[in-house]
Amino acid sequence: MKKVIASVAALTGAALVLAGCSSGGDGAASSSDASGSASGPVTLEFWHGYTEADGKVLDQIVADFNASQSDITINDTTKTWADIGDQLLTALSAKQGPDLVALPAENLPIYASKGAFAPLDDWYSSSEAAASLNQNAVSMEKINGSYAGVPWGFVPLSVIYNKALFDQAGITEFPTTWDEWVATAKKLTIDQNGDGTPEQYGLVLPDHATVGNGVWASLFYEGGGEIVDKDGNAVVNSAANVKTLTYWADAVMKDKISPTGVDGVGADKLFTAGTVAMEVGGPWMASVAEGANIDYGLAQIPAGPAGPASSAIGISVAVTNQADDAKKAAAEKFFDYFYSQEVATKWSLGSGWPPLRTDIPASAVSSNPVVAALTPMAGTARPLLPGIANSVDVLAAVDEATQKALAGGDPTSLLDAANSAVSDALAP
Amino acid sequence: MSATAQTRRTYRAPGQLGGRPRGRGGPRPARLALAFLLPALLILAAFVFWPVISALRLSFTDSSGFGAEHFVGLANYVEIFTTPRILRTLGVTTMYAAMFTPLTIAAALALALLLNRRTLWGRGFFRTAFFLPFIISMAVAAFAWEFLLDPQIGLLNYWLQSIGIHLGNVLQDPNLALPTVVLVAVWKSFGFYMVIFIAGLQDIPGELYEAATIDGANAWQRFTNVTLPQLSTTLAFVAIFALIAAFQAFDQIYVLTGGGPYRSTQTVVMEIYQEGFKKLDIGLASALSYVLLVITLVLSLIQFRFFNRREEAIAG
Numbered sequence: 001m002k003k004v005i006a007s008v009a010a011l012t013g014a015a016l017v018l019a020g021c022s023s024g025g026d027g028a029a030s031s032s033d034a035s036g037s038a039s040g041p042v043t044l045e046f047w048h049g050y051t052e053a054d055g056k057v058l059d060q061i062v063a064d065f066n067a068s069q070s071d072i073t074i075n076d077t078t079k080t081w082a083d084i085g086d087q088l089l090t091a092l093s094a095k096q097g098p099d100l101v102a103l104p105a106e107n108l109p110i111y112a113s114k115g116a117f118a119p120l121d122d123w124y125s126s127s128e129a130a131a132s133l134n135q136n137a138v139s140m141e142k143i144n145g146s147y148a149g150v151p152w153g154f155v156p157l158s159v160i161y162n163k164a165l166f167d168q169a170g171i172t173e174f175p176t177t178w179d180e181w182v183a184t185a186k187k188l189t190i191d192q193n194g195d196g197t198p199e200q201y202g203l204v205l206p207d208h209a210t211v212g213n214g215v216w217a218s219l220f221y222e223g224g225g226e227i228v229d230k231d232g233n234a235v236v237n238s239a240a241n242v243k244t245l246t247y248w249a250d251a252v253m254k255d256k257i258s259p260t261g262v263d264g265v266g267a268d269k270l271f272t273a274g275t276v277a278m279e280v281g282g283p284w285m286a287s288v289a290e291g292a293n294i295d296y297g298l299a300q301i302p303a304g305p306a307g308p309a310s311s312a313i314g315i316s317v318a319v320t321n322q323a324d325d326a327k328k329a330a331a332e333k334f335f336d337y338f339y340s341q342e343v344a345t346k347w348s349l350g351s352g353w354p355p356l357r358t359d360i361p362a363s364a365v366s367s368n369p370v371v372a373a374l375t376p377m378a379g380t381a382r383p384l385l386p387g388i389a390n391s392v393d394v395l396a397a398v399d400e401a402t403q404k405a406l407a408g409g410d411p412t413s414l415l416d417a418a419n420s421a422v423s424d425a426l427a428p
Numbered sequence: 429m430s431a432t433a434q435t436r437r438t439y440r441a442p443g444q445l446g447g448r449p450r451g452r453g454g455p456r457p458a459r460l461a462l463a464f465l466l467p468a469l470l471i472l473a474a475f476v477f478w479p480v481i482s483a484l485r486l487s488f489t490d491s492s493g494f495g496a497e498h499f500v501g502l503a504n505y506v507e508i509f510t511t512p513r514i515l516r517t518l519g520v521t522t523m524y525a526a527m528f529t530p531l532t533i534a535a536a537l538a539l540a541l542l543l544n545r546r547t548l549w550g551r552g553f554f555r556t557a558f559f560l561p562f563i564i565s566m567a568v569a570a571f572a573w574e575f576l577l578d579p580q581i582g583l584l585n586y587w588l589q590s591i592g593i594h595l596g597n598v599l600q601d602p603n604l605a606l607p608t609v610v611l612v613a614v615w616k617s618f619g620f621y622m623v624i625f626i627a628g629l630q631d632i633p634g635e636l637y638e639a640a641t642i643d644g645a646n647a648w649q650r651f652t653n654v655t656l657p658q659l660s661t662t663l664a665f666v667a668i669f670a671l672i673a674a675f676q677a678f679d680q681i682y683v684l685t686g687g688g689p690y691r692s693t694q695t696v697v698m699e700i701y702q703e704g705f706k707k708l709d710i711g712l713a714s715a716l717s718y719v720l721l722v723i724t725l726v727l728s729l730i731q732f733r734f735f736n737r738r739e740e741a742i743a744g
Contacts, residue, residue: 093493110707266580
């Protein structure tokens, strides 16, 4: 027994020694970083998830910025968004994380509420560019009264449709209201062999994990409801939302305009395979459709009883708390550069996302048909759950309600249950 | 002092063949052993013991992994046992283990018995084929199964439809998602346990079967009265390891269902991942890890005792 105790003690001692060797304390940047920033050029590590053509444009913007001055060097690293989600926590814990990080806007409050990001209120109050940004996009950056990031992308969800299937059905006008939308989807739904399972659907309405988690948020907005109100209260079970969910559950269950049990990724696959005529999607679906040789069109989500609206997919960039004052100042200079009219236009055209500045004329981005189509819709786009730290549980509760409703559940009781879960998630 | 006593005092045991003679200047066996063990111990200390100790400390804090953290006492443990959402994950994990463990053991044992027959043609090929899934990463296997099970383009659906069976979207069916991820895990891991059973079967003396046959035992009686008792130690090992693996289920669930639909496949480890990496509540995730550790430990001890008693009963 003594030997066992001695062994445990020895191992614990070894572990503590190792820990002592590895622990760096809770301070911000290391002294070498700080001295480096004071005496020479500042180097910023920048993680982002733009992996396609947009990534190349961003790389070029960073390279141009580096070449435009000699005080700041930005090293940008491309990772997938999923990798950033998985690695950011451990990297920040080990103080080996980036100084600048791009991440989906709904994740910003989670990190910001834990103190991972430096406040940027000074930049918003002093930068000329900040005042010209789309204020709906800016609103997704405010957490507990303080700005935790800057908008890097803000695009409304829209409907992508297969023009060839529309032509085959003799449809020449894209619907503008929900009733017209369902009627159009019915025309495009074809059950050739009459077995009750259509071979072609008019629409794919994912019931969970939708694109940017925004399909149901968009429909709720258009129905006159929302998930969380301006005061931060759960309002998922409002009468408007019950009506919206009932309307779409009927359209899917009774009219069979959409396959069931599909998530956002599955919806993309079905549209690409040419087995559905319409999908609510993000701007990247345009290039995906081109790759699949689908002649596509982009349109605003048809208006509901409360008018047109859409949830936006947002990307934010934040300065992590690893960055010292010099690095933060350098990051803010980069933001000023990025939001200059010229660079903001270049980024919009290259990324396929609408311009973040509201003073860029439509003619400046008309050369990119996707941007030209999406830019007019950006005004009705709303950020998804801005400032909500526990968006994970809020979205899971909404997903469960929509998924069960489209499988035949009672929308009223499902939204009551979701409201209760959302209230719990919002509780401090 | 007698001559015999003198002889005894001066007697030295001969050195081990090929071994180093014990001299005054040579290292003592304990030190030598420690020297050999030290690298492994240091690695274990750094990558196992220290994280285990750290996780225990974190479980009493509100740590997010960075920034300030505060001592919160037992608050995380209280939250675990008072939050229905988290308690449901314990239920899902138990259901998963209740399906995975017996299915894996049954599949592994059945195939081990079959592939232990010397008369079976292509025995080596089949052993390799059944073992193959084990060496594939679980994530890779899960991606392959995701394609196979896809309701629109999946081969499995296509094949089954040709014989009139409509499988549907099993991964989005709240009743079928959990059994499906269990089956994927069984397919992935039974080959490993099968090899262990084969090793156990090959240790059983052939005379026992001959004696049983002479006594008139049929195949089933030989299995229950010779094979199973002789395999009890192997069976205990497999059962305990399969149970531990079941309680650690994560990879294929992460890939195939993400814990859905309606959290019907949200196991404890999925919840730990979500709390820790998605909600940045490292304190709660650490506490949940310790709850899982204790549950696994208790179940393993129960199994140990069960199999020990069984072995004693057989021996007695």
